[in-house]
Structure formats: structure tokens, C-alpha cells
Amino acid sequence: MPRSFTIKVPCSSANIGPGFDVVGLALSIWLELRVTVDETVSGVSQNCEITYEGEGAKDLPREADSNLITRTALYVLKCHDIRSFPATTFVHIINPIPLGRGLGSSGAAVVAGVMLANAIGRFGLSRERMMDYCLMIERHPDNVTAAMMGGFVGSYLRELDPIDMERKEIPLSEVLPEPAGGLDTGLRPPEPPYGIGHHIKFGWAKEVKAIAIIPNFELSTANSRSVLPKTYTAKDMIFNLQRLAVLTTALTRSPPDADLIYQAMQDKVHQPYRKTLIPGLTEILASVTPKSHPGLLGICLSGAGPTILALATHNFDTIATEILARFSKEGVECAWKVLEPAYNGAEHIE
Ligand SMILES: Nc1ncnc2c1ncn2[C@@H]1O[C@H](COP(=O)(O)OP(=O)(O)O)[C@@H](O)[C@H]1O
Numbered sequence: 001m002p003r004s005f006t007i008k009v010p011c012s013s014a015n016i017g018p019g020f021d022v023v024g025l026a027l028s029i030w031l032e033l034r035v036t037v038d039e040t041v042s043g044v045s046q047n048c049e050i051t052y053e054g055e056g057a058k059d060l061p062r063e064a065d066s067n068l069i070t071r072t073a074l075y076v077l078k079c080h081d082i083r084s085f086p087a088t089t090f091v092h093i094i095n096p097i098p099l100g101r102g103l104g105s106s107g108a109a110v111v112a113g114v115m116l117a118n119a120i121g122r123f124g125l126s127r128e129r130m131m132d133y134c135l136m137i138e139r140h141p142d143n144v145t146a147a148m149m150g151g152f153v154g155s156y157l158r159e160l161d162p163i164d165m166e167r168k169e170i171p172l173s174e175v176l177p178e179p180a181g182g183l184d185t186g187l188r189p190p191e192p193p194y195g196i197g198h199h200i201k202f203g204w205a206k207e208v209k210a211i212a213i214i215p216n217f218e219l220s221t222a223n224s225r226s227v228l229p230k231t232y233t234a235k236d237m238i239f240n241l242q243r244l245a246v247l248t249t250a251l252t253r254s255p256p257d258a259d260l261i262y263q264a265m266q267d268k269v270h271q272p273y274r275k276t277l278i279p280g281l282t283e284i285l286a287s288v289t290p291k292s293h294p295g296l297l298g299i300c301l302s303g304a305g306p307t308i309l310a311l312a313t314h315n316f317d318t319i320a321t322e323i324l325a326r327f328s329k330e331g332v333e334c335a336w337k338v339l340e341p342a343y344n345g346a347e348h349i350e
């Protein structure tokens with residue numbers, strides 16, 4: 001009897017200005033996997049057939065040991081001494097999350113992969129334990145925590161003891177060998193230490209929506225992290241910490257205080273350095289304010305960019321049109337959407 005289930009994982013916007021690698025907001029675009037395990041079908045390569053629609057359909061790999069979702073699932077399966085998918089696993093991927101735009105497509109893919117393995121192997125892993133697996137792959141916690149847990153979340157990585165630290169810091173190539181199947185040594189991959197990440201869900205004022213202005217070019221997170229400095233001044237760190245402390249509560253208050261939120265979304269840790277990769281970034285962030293555009297609460301780079309996230313209560317059209325026009329002057333065309341928080345996080349639906 002074939003077994004079918006669905007996994008849905010929301011996209012996410014990390015940082016929200018000052019919370020670099022700390023806060024994330026799950027938003028209403030969902031990656032969906034429709035999975036069927038049918039033992040009556042045989043002869044499928046590596047036991048897994050991937051079909052794909054949506055963002056990335058033209059380019060993303062369909063081989064189970066190359067695609068990020070199924071590579072992640074294979075890692076978790078191998079940690080449980082299962083070396084391949086059960087014959088035969090069909091995974092249909094529906095992905096409306098734009099890739100490489102700062103909306104957490106890779107975080108959602110990793111969360112989906114861990115949930116896929118958990119369901120296939122019937123491991124019964126808790127969400128917290130699944131997070132440990134996610135954090136072995138996507139090593140900053142903001143996107144994966146928001147995608148797994150839902151809503152507006154803050155997270156930190158526990159200080160691990162030296163042995164656990166060594167396990168956590170092993171090169172990504174040992175966690176996700178490329179291609180995972182081709183180089184299969186038969187060895188168990190390194191299992192994650194327990195309780196790597198800890199998080200808390202903040203509240204969210206229901207009238208606050210997120211306008212995502214999504215440029216038509218990709219910027220990989222790795223590339224956008226490579227321009228960041230290795231050290232910061234105490235002044236800049238204190239600037240961000242002061243704002244982050246205010247922001248997480250300011251966004252829960254109704255009615256929202258636009259002046260407070262706008263100032264609390266300023267950042268000196270990542271956005272100023274990323275301007276070299278995103279044409280017009282500094283001007284765009286400075287051009288739309290609660291005074292010039294009533295309804296606006298705050299504006300920031302979404303994740304590693306290039307998407308701009310504007311939090312607002314109304315006047316979505318006017319705010320988006322201004323940002324679109326500014327990007328257009330730089331020769332960058334954009335799409336835009338009004339998104340809501342995805343409160344539930346990742347879901348498994350039988
Ligand atoms: N649905 C998906 N299936 C397979 N791989 C994916 C999927 N979504 C994202 N990825 C991988 O993640 C990469 C984008 O990750 P990243 O550079 O971190 O940007 P983002 O900000 O979108 O997370 C894609 O180029 C692709 O390799």
C-alpha cells in the first residue's frame with residue numbers, strides 16, 4: 001500500500017535590521033514536498049525520483065544525492081544507519097520561494113530535508129532535535145529556526161563543550177559529501193550534538209505586514225557573507241544591541257510605534273558592507289521613512305539580500321512603488337509581494 005504525505009515549510013526573512021544571525025521571521029510563501037513511498041515500483045535510480053515545479057525548476061538538480069533537500073534527508077537517514085531512500089520514493093517539489101534573494105530558500109530546503117527523513121524513517125524526532133540536524137548544515141540559526149518553528153523568533157547557539165564543538169564545526173563537506181551517494185564510504189556521518197540551538201518566539205502585532213521587494217538577480221548568502229568584516233568596533237555592536245533589544249518588543253505592541261520601530265531597525269553590522277553587492281541599497285534604505293511614507297514602520301535588507309523588507313500597516317502600494325522606482329534607476333527590475341507571518345512553521349500533513 002503506497003504511503004503519501006506532504007511537508008510544507010515557510011520562507012523566512014532573517015536579521016530584520018540589527019538582528020544579524022539572531023532573529024528571523026517566517027513568512028507566507030511555502031515550499032511544499034508531496035511524497036509517496038510505493039514499494040510496488042522498482043528500478044528508479046537511487047530509489048528516489050524527484051519532480052520539481054516553481055523557482056529553480058530549470059536549474060536545480062533532480063538527483064537525490066545532489067539536490068539540497070534530498071541530500072539533507074540522506075544525511076539524516078545515514079545518521080540512523082539507513083543508507084538510501086526506501087524503494088521507491090517519489091518526491092514532488094513545489095517551490096514558490098525565489099532562490100538566492102534573502103528569503104531563506106536554502107533554510108526552507110534544509111528544514112524540508114530533515115522533516116522528509118524523519119517522516120520516511122519514522123524516527124519520531126522532536127522539532128528541537130530536528131533543529132540540531134538543520135544547524136549542522138545551515139550554520140546560522142535565524143532562517144532555519146524561523147522556518148521550523150514559525151513566527152518571529154530569536155535564537156542563539158549554545159556554547160558547546162570542546163568535543164561537541166569539534167563535531168559541530170566539522171567541514172560541511174563531511175556532513176553533505178558531494179555527491180552524497182557517489183562518495184558513500186559506508187561510514188556513519190557525524191551526528192549533531194544535542195541542543196545546539198535555543199530559541200524564543202516573540203509576539204507580533206497583527207496589523208504589521210511585510211512588503212518584500214524582490215530584485216531580479218540572485219546573490220548567494222555565501223557571497224554576501226564574504227564582504228563582512230571579521231571584527232567590529234564596540235560602538236557598532238552596542239548600536240545594534242540597543243536597537244535589537246527595543247525592536248523585539250516594539251513589534252509586539254498595538255498600535256505599532258513607527259518612529260520607535262524605524263530607528264530600532266537601523267543596523268551597522270551587515271547592511272553597510274553589503275551595499276557593494278546591491279545597487280542603490282543605502283539610498284533605498286534611507287529614502288522611505290514613516291514621515292515620507294505614512295504606514296511604513298521600518299525597512300531593512302531581507303537576510304543576505306538582495307530583497308528589501310519593509311514592515312508596514314498600510315500604503316503598501318505607495319511604499320513598494322517608491323522602492324521599485326529607485327531600483328529601476330539602478331537598472332534593477334523587481335517583483336513585490338505583501339506577506340504575513342507564517343505562525344505555524346514547518347508542517348507534516350498525512
Ligand atoms: N527548493 C530547493 N531545492 C533544492 N535546492 C534549493 C532549494 N532552495 C534553495 N536551494 C539551494 O539553495 C541555494 C540558495 O541558497 P542561498 O544562497 O542561501 O540563498 P537564500 O537566501 O535563497 O537562502 C540555491 O541556489 C540552491 O542551491
Ligand SMILES: N[C@@H](CCOP(=O)(O)O)C(=O)O
Pocket residue numbers: 012013014015020021022101102103104105106107140142143221224225270302303304305
Ligand atoms: N543572517 C544571515 C541570513 C541569511 O539569510 P538568507 O535568506 O539570505 O539565506 C545573513 O545575513 O547572512
